[in-house]
Amino acid sequence: MDERGRAHEPLREEEAVDVEWSGNWVAERLGVELAGDGEIRELLGLALRRNPKRAHLLVSNILGKHVPQRPSVVHGAGFELGERVRDLLGEAEARRAVVLGYAETATGLGHAVADGLGVATYLHSTRRPVAGVAQAGGFEEAHSHATSHLLLPEDPDLLDATAEGSPLVLVDDEFSTGNTVLNTVRALHARYPRDRYVIVALVDMRSEADQGRLAEFAEEIGARVDLVVRARGTVRLPDGVLEKGRSLVAAHEADDTAGEPPAPRSAPARVTLDWPAGVPDGGRHGFTPVHRAALEAALPAMAGSIADALGDARRVLVLGFEELMYAPLRLATALEDATTADVRYSTTTRSPVLAVDDPGYAIRSRLVFPAHDDPADGAGDRYAYNVAGAGFDAVVAVVDSTADTPALHAPDGLLARLAGHTDQVLLAVVPSYVPSPTADGPASPDPDTVRSPASQRQEDAMLPEPLRGPDFSSYAADDVGWLLQDLSDTPLEAPTEEREEAIQSGGAHYAESLPVEYQPSPQYQELFKAALDTSAARIARAVGTVTETVLAERGPRPVLVSLARAGTPVGVLMRRWAQHRHGLDLPHYAVSIVRGRGIDANALRWLAAHHDPADVVFVDGWTGKGAITRELAAALEDFGGFNPEIAVLADPGGCVRTYGTREDFLIPSACLNSTVSGLISRTVLRADLVGPHDFHGAKFYRELAGTDVSGLFLDTVAARFDEVADAVDAEAKELLAADRAPTWEGWAAVERISEEYGIHDVNLVKPGVGETTRVLLRRVPWKILAKRGAGADLDHVRLLAEQRGVPVEEVGELPYTCVGLIHPKYTRGATGADGTAVTEK
Known part of the structure; x- marks a missing residue:
């Protein structure tokens, strides 16, 4: 029985290749054609997802993610690609190579490629923040279900290519348009330049239009870029495929009436693994040849423990967990060697795909269960495909200890879902690796340059005092202190189109220049004033609600620190609310935070020298997709005592737990730029302007004083405080008692x-x-x-x-x-x- 309560025959490997291609169902109904070399249909099937821009989904038969496969086939596919890379690079360069895999789908593939190279160090990106580990980089994968990638190597020099001939090998399961890989290389090349890159993928599915981009890219960055793939192909789409796909998905989902999941057949049991001490659970923080040798030596004994616990099971699935692909894969290969059972391997995933019970469709069934990572990076459902109804009489679920949470064992959790479709469920927990200092310990500091904690505090206290109005900004001096340096006399503005091209091409960061300040037309100014009159009470209510929440949860005298500049008007209003309603004179400062570069470290040092970091409450205007929320949390890992939670006026993105409202409505301070934000520009971070002991910079547009409405905005909203006081009291009380956990919707x-x-x-x-x-x-x-x-x-x-x-x-x-x-x-x-x-x- 599958999760929908329907019976079907067990999935058989020959159904996908010898008898019927697992893309026929989609191809026949949509007219989609998968063309390529002779192996392409053996490697890929087709499925559907609800997507107006792309109806089909390519499903790999040998990756071990959506389709259970023999573990030796999965590991062998990556290993063979690694051998080809070693032959391409030569033995000397292969020894210096670093292999980088993409989370979550290619973490196991990338590790297998590193195995094939034999002597390479491996690192994979991750979507799980890890406290205490400095971020060495990050990037976005726009087409993925979960897009933010972090690079968290334990060795801060892992990606450094200063040694001559240190190639970087990037591994993904599919090279489709090339956007993700090329954008990653561009970002890493700016920080860790090197002479050579190798891109590795199971399949190259680029269109003819994308074929030439790789050569142009290599010329752009001034490095050699090689491509190693197993097979090549392309997807040909007929006219009207998107409309047909939408209709097909809608019809299938409408006919699909889900019943109650099957009751568990037996209680899951734990199997103890004697995981080798000091060996990481994967490549999240780096995996060296020394680690590889230790794991290889321990695998037979661990596989023996699993085999003993399985008893007479004849058809076994080893099921990994999202990014944790390599450890379960190697346990599965060892189990395959140690027993005569039919062993298969796949992993759970966060990607939602339509399931259709047909041998000509790649995703025959799916199990749905809540996320069980701790913390779950993006709450919601998780999935295991082609497990239900596949005839497994035992499933070995392998997770790391961080994911061994109550949600895993809940009545609707993964283990219970698995137990409804197999007679035996075993849980094997791999200890989550916690990075620590190297065996030799930290390098000894130079006695001529070392500073004592007292001298460090004295130096931090000697950082420049905050800038205040009217010398810097049109706000009153006690409204806000700007922990910024004044760059008003520096030409920083660039034409919008020129600036956009530089930002998107990777030639410049958005914080290195400023847009030309928008000058509103008379019609737009009237629109702003009308919007302010209409929404003032609504904003006042949100200001009051978020302020009362902060006062209740963060103490009676918080230090407000707004993120310049969208958060600064909100910080001023929160300060005024606390003063008007409670007679509190709260300190308020504005600091710079830059996406991709972090928060101003010197500003944090100044705050720590003058206030208790535990009292600091970071304030922003609103959340969009939550990028700054994540940026702040990552940036504060290196600074003890600060709470990374942000208080915002509006949280339509569901990214924070302290907010005034979660409605997405017009906040008039967003309608304009500096003329509603104290005449201050957005912040600037450029190496030639901001030194190691400087605050980030900004400009004060004194010349725009005639059109400044910063005071009008503040006064209009503050005038409605008394009117909304009762509603605020009720709403704040309700929020304080509610579950306000971020949803990341x-x-x-x-x-x-x-x-x-x-x-x-x-x-x-x-x-x-x-x-x-x-x-x-x-x-x-x-x-x-x-x-x-x-x-x-x-x-x-x-x-x-x-x-x-x-x-x-x-x-x-x-x-x-x-x-x-x-x-x-x-x-x-x-x-x-x-x-x-x-x-x-």
């Missing part, structure tokens, strides 16, 4: 929109009224998605879109009031750097 929506509209970069999707307004004011907008029926909250968006000639597309199902899409035409960037031409293998 906004992040999931952005992933879907990015994929549906073919943007391939979540940083170009700006959700919510505030972020959409920013797109229209200072980026190159492509189009605006507006929720059908949205009213006055979008009047200013429609006016700005009309002035800039940007289409507004009404959308029925949209979790935000609107979403701004930045024009993706600049993603290729400029060329011209000398480099070696691409060689494809």
Whole structure:
């Protein structure tokens, strides 16, 4: 029986290859054609997902993610690719290579490639933040179900290529457009430049239009870039395939009536693994040849323990867990060697795919269960495909200790779901690896340069004092202290199109320049004032609610630290609420945080020297997809005592637990730039302007004083405080008693929109009224998605879109009031750097 309560024959390997191709069901109904070399249909099947921009999904038969496969086949596929890379590089370069795999799908494949190289160190990206581990990099994978990747090597020099001839080998399961891999290389090359890269994939599915991009890219970065793949092919789509796909998915889902999942047949049991001490559970923090040798030596004994616990089981599935692919895979290969049982291997996943019970369809069944990671990076459902109804009489679920949580053992958890479809469920827990200092310990400091804690505190206290109005900003001196340096006399503005191209191409970071300040037309200024009058009470209520929540949970005298500049008007209003309602004179500072670069470390040091870090409450205006929320949490890992939670006025993205409202509505301070934010620009971080002992910079636009409405905004909202006081008291009391855990719904929506509209970069999707307004004011907008029926909250968006000639597309199902899409035409960037031409293998 599958999760829907239907019986079907066990999945057989020959059904996917010898008898019927597991893409026939989709191909026959949609007219999709999978063309390529002779192996392509053996490697790939087809499935469907709800997606207006791409109806089909390629499903690998040998990756070990969605389709259970013999573990020796899964590991052998990666190992053979690694051998080909070793032959390409030569023995000397292979020894210096670092292999980088992509989470979550290619973590096991990348590790197997490293095994094939034989002597390479392996690292994979991760979506699980780990406290105390410095981030060596990160990137976005726009087409993925979960897009944010972190690089967290234990050895901070792992990716450093200063040693001559240290190639980087990047491994993904599918090379489709090349956007993700090339964007990763571009970002890493800027930080860790090297002469040679090798891209490895099971299949190369690039279209003819994408074929030439690799050579152009190699020339752009001035390095050699090789491509090693097992098979090549392409997907040919007929006209109208998207409409047919939508109809087919909708019809199937409408006919699919899910009953209660089957009751467990038996209670899951634990099997103890004697995991070798000091060996990481995978490549999240790096996996060296020494680790590999220790694991190989321990595998037979661990497989023997599992075999003893399985008894007479004849058809066994070893089921890994999301990013934890390699450890379960190697346990499965060892079990395959140690027993005569028919052993298969696959893993759970966070990617939702339609299941159809047909031998010509790649995803025959699915099990659904709640996330059980701790913390679950993105709460919600998780999935195990082609397990239900597959005839397994035993399943060995392998997780790391961090994921061995109550949710795993809950009545609706993974173990219970598995027990409804097999007679025996074993749980094997691999200890989660916690990075620690090297065996030799930290390097001894130079006695001539070492500073005592007392001298460090004295130096931090001697950092510049905060800038205040009227010398810097039009806010009153006691409204906010800016932990910034004044760059008002420095030319920083660049034309919008030129700036956009530099940002998207990787040639410049957005914080290295400033957009030309938008000068509102008289019509737009009137629109702002009308919006302010209409929404002032609504904003006052949200200000009061978030302030009362902070006072109740973070103590009676918090130190407000707003994230400049969107958070600063909110910080000022929170300070005024505390003063008006409670007679509190709360300190308030504004600091800079930059996506991809972190928070201003010197500002944090100043705060720690003058206040108790535990009293600091970070404040922002609103959440979009939650990128800054994650950025702050990662940045504060190196600074003890600070609480990374952000308090925001509006949390439409569901990214924080302290908020005034989760509605996506017009906040008038988002309608303008500096003229509603104390005449301060957005913050600047550029190496030639910001030294190691400087605060980040910003400009004070004194010349715009005639159009400044910063005071008007504050005074209009504060005038409504008494009017909303009773409602605030009731709402704050209700919130304090409620479950306010972040849902990250906004992040999931952005992933879907990015994929549906073919943007391939979540940083170009700006959700919510505030972020959409920013797109229209200072980026190159492509189009605006507006929720059908949205009213006055979008009047200013429609006016700005009309002035800039940007289409507004009404959308029925949209979790935000609107979403701004930045024009993706600049993603290729400029060329011209000398480099070696691409060689494809």
